[in-house]
Amino acid sequence: VPLTAATPASPAAVAQTSLDPADWNGFRDCAHQLLDAVLDHLQGAGAGPVWQPVSAALDQAMRRPLPLAPTATTEVARELAELVLPSGVGNTHPRFFGWVHGAGTPGGVLAELVAAAVNANVGGRDHGAVRIERQVLAWAKAIMGFPPQSSGLLVSGTSMGNLVAIQAARTAALGPMARAQGVAAALAQRFPGARGLTAYASEAVHACVLKGMGIAGLGSDSLRLLPVDASHRLCPERLEAAIHADRAAGFVPFLVVGTAGTVDIGATDDLAALARVAAQNKLWFHVDGAFGALAILSPAHRPRLAGIEAADSLAFDFHKWAHVPYDAGCVLIRDERCHRQSFAMAPNYLERAPRGTAAGAPWFCDYGPELSRSARAIKVWATLREQGLERIGAAIASNCELAQHLGRRLAAQPGFELLAPIPLNIVCFRHHPAGIAPDQLDPHNRELACDLQESGVAVVSTTRLRGQLALRAAIVNHRTTASDLDILVDALVRAARRRAAR
Numbered sequence: 001v002p003l004t005a006a007t008p009a010s011p012a013a014v015a016q017t018s019l020d021p022a023d024w025n026g027f028r029d030c031a032h033q034l035l036d037a038v039l040d041h042l043q044g045a046g047a048g049p050v051w052q053p054v055s056a057a058l059d060q061a062m063r064r065p066l067p068l069a070p071t072a073t074t075e076v077a078r079e080l081a082e083l084v085l086p087s088g089v090g091n092t093h094p095r096f097f098g099w100v101h102g103a104g105t106p107g108g109v110l111a112e113l114v115a116a117a118v119n120a121n122v123g124g125r126d127h128g129a130v131r132i133e134r135q136v137l138a139w140a141k142a143i144m145g146f147p148p149q150s151s152g153l154l155v156s157g158t159s160m161g162n163l164v165a166i167q168a169a170r171t172a173a174l175g176p177m178a179r180a181q182g183v184a185a186a187l188a189q190r191f192p193g194a195r196g197l198t199a200y201a202s203e204a205v206h207a208c209v210l211k212g213m214g215i216a217g218l219g220s221d222s223l224r225l226l227p228v229d230a231s232h233r234l235c236p237e238r239l240e241a242a243i244h245a246d247r248a249a250g251f252v253p254f255l256v257v258g259t260a261g262t263v264d265i266g267a268t269d270d271l272a273a274l275a276r277v278a279a280q281n282k283l284w285f286h287v288d289g290a291f292g293a294l295a296i297l298s299p300a301h302r303p304r305l306a307g308i309e310a311a312d313s314l315a316f317d318f319h320k321w322a323h324v325p326y327d328a329g330c331v332l333i334r335d336e337r338c339h340r341q342s343f344a345m346a347p348n349y350l351e352r353a354p355r356g357t358a359a360g361a362p363w364f365c366d367y368g369p370e371l372s373r374s375a376r377a378i379k380v381w382a383t384l385r386e387q388g389l390e391r392i393g394a395a396i397a398s399n400c401e402l403a404q405h406l407g408r409r410l411a412a413q414p415g416f417e418l419l420a421p422i423p424l425n426i427v428c429f430r431h432h433p434a435g436i437a438p439d440q441l442d443p444h445n446r447e448l449a450c451d452l453q454e455s456g457v458a459v460v461s462t463t464r465l466r467g468q469l470a471l472r473a474a475i476v477n478h479r480t481t482a483s484d485l486d487i488l489v490d491a492l493v494r495a496a497r498r499r500a501a502r
């Protein structure tokens with residue numbers, strides 16, 4: 001290949017453009033100050049409003065033109081400390097009860113620092129972060145009762161974990177040819193005349209499973225959403241009946257999805273019973289355990305997860321109830337070969353070697369859609385080591401006891417009513433003032449959630465249960481105490497009174 005005319009005549013003519021600091025000592029001082037600001041922020045996590053609208057200063061600062069010239073590190077650090085640090089959604093605060101958010105730990109911050117310094121790409125090759133991810137996965141398998149020879153992957157979160165598992169289940173049903181030729185061709189070859197693959201979950205399944213079915217080319221309508229029983233769980237008899245009905249109608253049932261900790265109320269399906277139905281019908285059994293699976297770390301809650309060890313695949317998050325900083329999800333797949341067949345490729349430029357940097361096959365890119373992957377394992381490993389599984393389990397059990405406390409307080413509070421059982425850490429309720437028109441109940445409670453959020457005292461979110469809007473408090477934060485819940489109840493009562501007065 002001829003050299004281009006632009007090639008400099010001598011090496012001395014090549015100007016170096018390093019992006020490292022020109023003044024390392026100054027950078028160090030600035031970095032230490034910023035670390036102090038970060039630790040102050042976490043040490044005072046319970047001070048100040050839980051949530052506040054994004055500041056005008058941040059809003060303004062995020063409308064600048066392209067940053068063509070450099071900005072001093074001290075100025076960037078100042079903006080990080082003054083603008084970015086205070087503008088979180090609130091999940092580090094002990095009175096954040098919205099959605100299902102982990103709260104993080106100061107130790108997680110330290111691990112993130114190291115991960116950024118190592119700057120490892122864990123798609124493959126042979127280096128420390130790969131070993132750390134394998135260690136974390138070995139721990140995940142041991143926690144969940146999966147065999148050591150099963151495979152796994154750290155992912156952005158359970159949405160991605162569920163997608164990886166659906167893809168593996170698709171391979172188990174249609175074979176790897178579906179990747180090359182598409183689902184329709186693979187279906188026609190394996191099951192001539194079949195109308196399509198079908199999957200089964202309760203109506204309380206997280207929407208990301210529907211999304212995953214769509215992305216995997218199977219169609220979200222192919223996920224049959226079965227009604228739940230009084231405890232919000234998928235009924236095994238209904239599941240069995242639905243499988244038989246679909247078979248009789250010319251479909252090919254291939255997947256059952258059980259949930260450990262439903263997103264709306266925290267119910268856990270009878271995983272052992274679902275595993276049995278799946279096995280009897282030769283279906284893949286996947287468990288979405290986004291937050292609920294880690295309740296296995298609490299001796300008091302472990303029994304409700306019986307059967308999780310029988311799953312073909314499991315997705316759960318370390319960033320929720322293990323408080324690893326976002327993002328850190330995990331997926332485990334019992335059949336390593338099927339997992340690899342679902343994702344592995346061998347392009348020339350990713351050739352594996354028996355030794356050297358390109359050793360260490362299989363690589364993590366063989367188990368998921370991503371090639372470049374961050375070293376999430378470092379913060380998971382550090383958090384599990386620093387906290388220990390027993391203490392994480394104790395924090396989970398404490399959250400569940402606090403949910404019962406909140407349930408009792410709300411049940412005793414005139415004008416408030418519980419809308420669902422409290423099997424784990426989520427309390428669904430609403431304010432039902434005397435005399436309110438039925439069609440005003442939902443708007444009234446929606447406004448109440450906004451009033452509370454904007455007050456800065458606490459954050460709850462909303463969901464819909466059997467068509468009714470519910471206020472939903474998910475207690476996930478290890479910093480939350482009973483007095484935080486008492487403050488929540490008092491704030492709700494005040495907000496409801498104010499609204500009634502209007």
Ligand SMILES: Cc1ncc(COP(=O)(O)O)c(C=O)c1O
Nearest residue numbers: 100157158159206261262263290
């Ligand atoms: C049961 C369940 N599944 C899946 C998810 C999605 O997880 P992620 O947000 O980590 O992708 C959630 C999130 O709360 C969940 O509760």
